[in-house]
Every structure is written in C-alpha cells, then in structure tokens.
Amino acid sequence: YFYKYLMMSQHNKDELEEAEKYETGRIKTLQEDRIRLQKKTFTKWINAFISKVGLSIDDMFEDICDGKVLLVLLEVISGESVGKPSRGKMRINKIENVNKSLMFLKTKIHFSNIGAEDIVDGNQRLILGLIWTIILRYQIQNVVIEEEDSEVRSAKDALLLWCQRKTANYPGVEVKNFTNSWRDGLAFNALIHAHRPDLIHFDDLDPNSHQKNLNNAFDVASKDLDIPKLLDAEDVDVPKPDDKSIMTYVSAYYHAFAKMKEEDKGARRLANAIGVMVDVERAKQEYETLISDLLDWINRAVNELNGRRFPNTLSKLQTEAQKFNEFRSVEKPPKFKQKGEIEAQFFNIKTKLLANKRKPYSPPEGKLVSDIEKAWAVLEKAEHNREIALRDELIRQEKLEHLAGQFEKKAQLRAAWLDDKERVIEDQSTSDIVLPPEAAFKRHEALTSDVLARQNRFDDLKSRVVLLEKENYHSKAAIRSRERPITDKWNALKKKLDFIYQTLGSASDAATLEKALDLTKEEMDEIKSHLSNSDVGNHLMDVDELIQQHQLQLTNIRNIEERLVEMDKKAHNINRCNHPDSAKLNRQFDEVKTQFQDLQDAAVAKKLRLDRSRKFHQFMQEGDDQIIWLDDSVATMVAPVTAKDIRGVATQQQQLRVLEAEVAVREPVISQLVEDGKHLLELNFPRKLIEPRIGDLQYKMGNLKSALEDRQDRLISAGEIHKYYMISMKLKVGLKNVCHWLSLKIMVRILERRRFFSKLMKI
Secondary structure: OHHHHHHHHHHHHHHHHHHHHHHHHHHHHHHHHHHHHHHHHHHHHHHHHHHHHOOOOOOHHHHOOOOHHHHHHHHHHHOOOOOOOOOOOOHHHHHHHHHHHHHHHHOOOOOOOOOHHHHHOOOHHHHHHHHHHHHHHHHHOOOOOOOOOOOOOOHHHHHHHHHHHHOOOOOOOOOOOOOHHHOOOHHHHHHHHHHOOOOOOHHHOOOOOHHHHHHHHHHHHHHHOOOOOOOOHHHHOOOOOOHHHHHHHHHHHHHHHHHHHHHHHHHHHHHHHHHHHHHHHHHHHHHHHHHHHHHHHHHHHHHHHHOOOOOOOHHHHHHHHHHHHHHHHHHHHHHHHHHHHHHHHHHHHHHHHHHOOOOOOOOOOOOOHHHHHHHHHHHHHHHHHHHHHHHHHHHHHHHHHHHHHHHHHHHHHHHHHHHHHHHHHHHHHHHHHHOOHHHHHHHHHHHHHHHHOOHHHHHHHHHHHHHHHHOOOOOHHHHHHHHHHHHHHHHHHHHHHHHHHHHHHHHHHHHHHHHHHHHHHHHHHHHHHHHOOOOOOOOHHHHHHHHHHHHHHHHHHHHHHHHHHHHHHHHHHHHHOOOOOHHHHHHHHHHHHHHHHHHHHHHHHHHHHHHHHHHHHHHHHHHHHHHHHHHHHHHHHHOOOOOOOHHHHHHHHHHHHHHHHHHHHHHHHHHHHHHHHHHHHHOOOOHHHHHHHHHHHHHHHHHHHHHHHHHHHHHHHHHHHHHHHHHHHHHHHHHHHHHHHHHHHHHHHHHHHHHHHHHHHHO
8 A cells, every 4th residue: 555655646746747847838938929929019110110211120139239220229219319330240349339229228217137248149038128118218108198187107007098098988898908908909990990980990890800800900000090010910819918019009009199180280380381382393393394304315315325227338337436426525415414403403402391391302203313313324334335336346347348358369369270270171181182091090180189179268268258248248249249250160160170080080990990801700710610620528527628618719709799890880980971992891891790690600509519518428427426326325225234232223223314315315316317318318319328327327226215214124123122132131130139139138037036046045
C-alpha cells in the first residue's frame, strides 16, 4: 500500500508540473501575441505621421533603434525642432540620437527606467513602452471634454467618456472599457455615424457579424475620413483585445473629428483669400500656357530628332549635319531660357500661396516642372542619339564612296587582264597544232590553273557590288552596269578554256587509252596461260596452295575490271568529243572486253575444278582420320575389363559414357562424310577409291556401336561381382567380431566361478 501511495503521489506531482508548464506556456503565448499586436499597431501609427515627410518603417523594433526615425516622429507630431540626427552608423551615434529624443520627451512628460542603450539594443518591452508614452502625450492627452464641474480626469478616462457620450443612444453599444466593448465593431460604427451619418447605415449592422462590422468601420474611416487603418478585424475580434492598441486607434477618431470641426471654422476665412487667389489663378493660367507651348516645341523637336531618313548622298548628308548644328546653336538656347522663366513663374505662385497659407499649387497632369525636366531630358537624349546617328551615317557614306573608288580601280585591272589572257589563249591554240597531244594538254592545264587561280579576285569584285547594293549606294545601278560585262567576259573565258581542255583532253585520253588497251591485252594473255594449266593437285595441301594462287589471279582480274571501267569512261568522253580515232578505239576496246569475258569464264572454270579436287582430297583425308579413330575406339572397347574393385568399374563406366558422347558427336559427321562421298561418285570421281572408303566408315561405325553395348554389359557384370565380394567380406568381418565377443564372455564367467570356489575353500 505504501508503494502504491508513493506512485499515486508521484503521478499527481507530475500532473501538477504539467499543468504549471501549460499555464506558463499559455501566459507566454498571450504575452507574445499582445507584443505582436502592439508592435503592428504602433508601427502603423508611426507610419501615419512620418509618411508626411516621405518615410516609412517595416519593423519598429529594428527601424527605430538608430534614433533617426524617433527624432523625425517627435518633430512631426510636436511641430517643434528636436535636433539634427547624427549621420554616423556606429553605436555611439545611435545612442546620441536616442538620447536627443529622450531629453526632448523629458521636457514634456515625466518617465523613468528607459535608457538610450535599451532602445539601441532593441529591448521590445521598453520600445513599446516608449512609443505608448509618446501616444499618451501627443495623441490621447489632448482629448478635451467639456464639463460643468472641474473634475480632473486622466487621458484614458477622458477618451472613454468621449466615446460613451458619442455612442450613448445607439442600441447594442455599451462602451465600458477599451477591450471587449469594441469587439463586435458596433462602437466604431457608432462613432462614425455620430459625426457623419451619411457614411454609415447603422440600422443595417448585425451585432453577431463582428469582423464584418469591424471591417466596415475601418474601411469607411480609412477611405472617407483619412484615418489610418491601425487595426485589423482579426486583432479586435478576440476574447480580450489589447487596450493600448484600441486606445491608439480610437484617439485617431477623436482627432479626425476635431479636425473636421476646425475646418468648418476655416470656411469663414475663405472670403478674405479670394482676392489673392484671383491673382494666383491668373499666374497659373499663364504658367500653364507657357509650359504647354514649350512641351509642344519639345515634342516636335524630339520627333524630328528621332527621324532616321537621311539623304543617300554624302553632300546632302553634310547639309543635314549643318542643319543639326544650327538647331543646337540657334534654335535651342531661347527655349532653354524659356524653361528657366517657367520655373521662376512656378516658384512665384508657390511663394504667394505659402505667404497666404494656401494649399500648394498642383499643376494639371503633364504640366509639372518635373514634366518639363523629364521632357528636356528626353530632348537631350534625342539630340545625343541624333548626333551619333549622323556621325555613323557620315562614316558609312564615306566608306561607301571609298569602296566605290576601289571597285572602279579593280574593275579596270580585271578588264585589262581578261583582254591579255584572250590574246594568250589565241596564240597558244595556234601553236598546239604542232605539239604532241600530251604536251599540248599539259601546257593548257598550266594555263587553265593560272586563270582559275584568279577566281577569288573576280568573286571579290562581285562581292563589292553586292555590298554596295545592300548598303543602298546612290550609284549602285552604274556600279552593277560596270561589273556585269566584266563578269560575263570572265565566264566566257572559262567556257572557252573548258572547251579547249575537253578537246585536248580527248586527244590525250585517246593516246593514253590505246596504250592502256595494249598493256591490258598482254596482262590478260599471261593470266590466261596460268588458268589453262590442268593441274588440280595430288593431295589436300597441294590443292590449298593452288587455290591461293588462283585467288591472286582473281585479284588481278578484278583490278583489270576496274581499269576497264575507267577506260570505258575515257572512251565515252572521247566519243562525246567526236575524236577522229574514236571508231578504231571502240573496236580495240570491244576486243579487250571480249577477251576479258573469256578470261572470267576460264577463271570460273578453274575455280570449279579446284573446289571439286579439294572436296575429293578432303573426303579422303577426313575418311582416313575417322577410320583411325573408329579402329582405336573398337580396340579400347573389346579390351578385357581390368578393374580390381567397384571404384575401378565406376571409372571405366565413366570412360564409356565419354566415348558414347563422342560417338554421338562424330556419327553425324561420319554420315555427312558418307553423303559427300556419294556426291563425289555422282561427279564421276574414282569409284575404286571412294566406294571402299564409304564401306569402311559404315562397317566400322556399326562395329563400334556393338562393342559399346558389349562393353556396357561386361562392366555391369563386373560391378555385380565386386558388390557380392564386398558384401561377403563384410559378413566375414562381422562373424569374426561376434566370435571374439562370445569368447570374452566365457572367460569372464570362468574367472567368476574360480573366485567363488576360492572363497568356498577358505571357509
């Protein structure tokens, strides 16, 4: 029982610790949520003020640590000068800025336990406390309640009393505090309706739609009353909203409605300012007229400067460049002076409005001083781009003129060279008549190579024309007219050279072909003499050597065939050129082709004879090999069984199985060999050699099979005999052991009886 009691006590203790841990975690979570909400609300509140000077923050805990934002906030909200912030980024500079803010606050309100180091180090609780102190001083403390008695109230109580008075007659609204009294959103809507009933339809609100009511009030306040949206509906619609966040937001309502009241008073002062505004309006019209005229001129100038349709001649382009220089030096300076006058006019309007405490002048869209600056910057850019484009176009036109000049020089050189080569070709054609065909052809080849080596120069001339046309050169038609006859003359020269080349080539080819035909005839005669030899070999090695020699002859025949194909092409070219000896060459070529066909037939016949001879000698040699193997195998099988025990019998049986496997492999080979012999008989090979060989193969294969069966039977019998012998030996050993055991038993009994009689005799 005591152990059970201890276990229960320990269990209860663990439950209490778990409950304490849960409660501690829950409290910590609530505190973190409150810090998060206050941070978000205070951040929006700060942005509402510092946005007036073009600033904003994202993270209050980080962005005010350097003290600069804090100084700006205090200056904006107090309207007083707090001091210039230190520009450095070191810790000492940040502490200096925060100290300036704290010293300023201490002149307005009493507070303690907040040091500059705490703010610089990002102490979240102290930062929230500092901002809340500022809100109390400048936002909530200014709440004024008109009462008959002179009771002194705190800022919080004064703000609460103001809310209660404004929402007193609204159903479902009972403002008791700054927490859950605002959760359903009706109190916010009631405050707005009390001052601007045209913005809220209070009777249409549903008390159960908390977030809808809250969002309605927040959106109307932000859109129509210029009250910054410091809260979100989900932050208020909680069991216990943060009172500081709600007080901050409600105080914004108070100041917005107080401002509306002040604006009503200002309307009465409007009449006094009408006279001043008439002068200002006149100045505005004059300003807008001047700026419109200048902007129109800038737009026209930019359009002209952005144009890129330049003249296509160098002289006209130079005139265009002169006009551009006149624009920069004559037309543009007065407009720049007018721009300065417009800026001075706008400054005068601004000064008058500021002196009479009027709203600053906002020119119509597109007529701001900044618009003039932007348009002038566009003009400057267009002017710069125009200058670059003109310079590039001048460079391009100068290059084209230079290219055209080079073309003319090269065209003159190419035309003179073509005339010279035509004279050389005429002179050489006259002298070719007395030269041998081969020599004339080689000389013409050298001339053709020299001429064709100039191809790239004529291509270059043509590419220059293409480039001038592509760049739209103003005299491109004349350039093309100058180039076309040169190109035509060059093409005609190449055709003429090709014709002469074909003519001389056919004569050279005819002579070469005639020599090649004679050499081919001699080579075919020599090969045919080898093919006519009737020797086909006396044994297999002899036949193989003859077959190798025949393969060499076949290779020579294939080479001749390839040469005949080439010669046939040459003969075709010669016929196409109508050479005078073409008929004679055709007859010779036909004779060579006929001789080559006979040579091929002789080679095929020789190959057939050699193949048949090889088959015969191969049959004879393989038959001898198989017969030797059959004789050896039969001798092995008919030998007596010499195994001395059962293990030796098993070894010989394994050898028998190996031989049977070899017989199974060789039997199809021997059968095919027999078929080959029969085929050789059909080809009229000697029967006296082939038929005995076939008979021996068939007979000895049968003997081997019979010997295998007999050997198998003898091995089985030998195995049975050895098994019987082993069993008898085992029985013999067993009987011997039994007799030995029985003799031992008898000796033991005899010894026991002797001991008994010995004891009896002693008694």
